[in-house]
Amino acid sequence: MKFFENVFTYDYSFPAVSLAYFLRYPNPYSRHVLTTDVIDRYVDPKTERLHTIRLHLKKSKVPSGILKLLPKGIGGSDNSGQSYILETTVVDIKEGWMETESRNMEWTGILSVVEKQVYTRQPIEGSLETLQGLSLDAQRNEQTRVKTTVTFRSRLGQGKFLGKKKTIPSADQTIEFDEETPKKGFFSSLSTAGIQRTIELIGVSRTRDAVLKSKEGMNIVLERLRNGGIVGVLEGMRQDREATFGPDGPWKRVWLRGNGLKDRAFMDDDDN
DSSP: OEEEEEEEEESSOHHHHHHHHHTOSSOTTOTTEEEEEEEEEEEOTTTOOEEEEEEEEEEEOOOHHHHTTSOTTTTOSSSOEEEEEEEEEEEETTTTEEEEEEEEOSSTTTOEEEEEEEEEEEESSSOOSSOOTTSHHHHHHEEEEEEEEEEEEOOTTSGGGTOEEEEEEOSSOEEEEEEOOOOOOHHHHHHHHHHHHHHHHHHHHHHHHHHHHHHHHHHHHHHHHHHHHHHHHHHHHHHHHHHHHTTTHHHHHHHHHHTTOHHHHHHHHHHO
């Protein structure tokens, strides 16, 4: 198991940063994010905290460094595809903090990646009496600190990769269980542990770049928020979608098919 930790401070108020977090996709540094869907969202009546569960669909591929360590064919023919990221957040606007957790839902046996972030309000010249949100006064008097912790764990060589399913039929039911994997020798175990550590280190290396791009993307969204408000952010999102997918993109096809115009959607695809 490997860990990556980073601390960064945004020169924006907590209300602005927490809002930008939910509006950060798409941006010029996250064009690999295809869709974002809210699965659940509610305010706890007792704590008055906002709870949100979202599902992100992203373009993804198994890194070539990891692919070389996998059995032939396990990474797919072209090492590319899409993957889902499950994200949960809790926001306490009164106390001024937000906790997030994101985890991959594919390839978890090869590498499980869990990212946790804690955003906290950092007053510069004393606490603000009111939450002025996106105003320049709030920005001057308040910063937002974010601590990111990412945990990497590879289970390659364990569980379903080594164990085999065994079925025993009986009179009234079929019993299925995982057959215990034969114990490995010292050098074999050492080799498996070495592969796992290598995969985890590759994940750590890639995360350093991803965290930097995430900061840059958030800063762009925050600038749009400051200069143009919500309208400015939405316009920026529209431009980013067009830059990634073209003027129509997948959104138009989804809308057409959802409104009973499936044939028209296919005709548009054929024309292109």
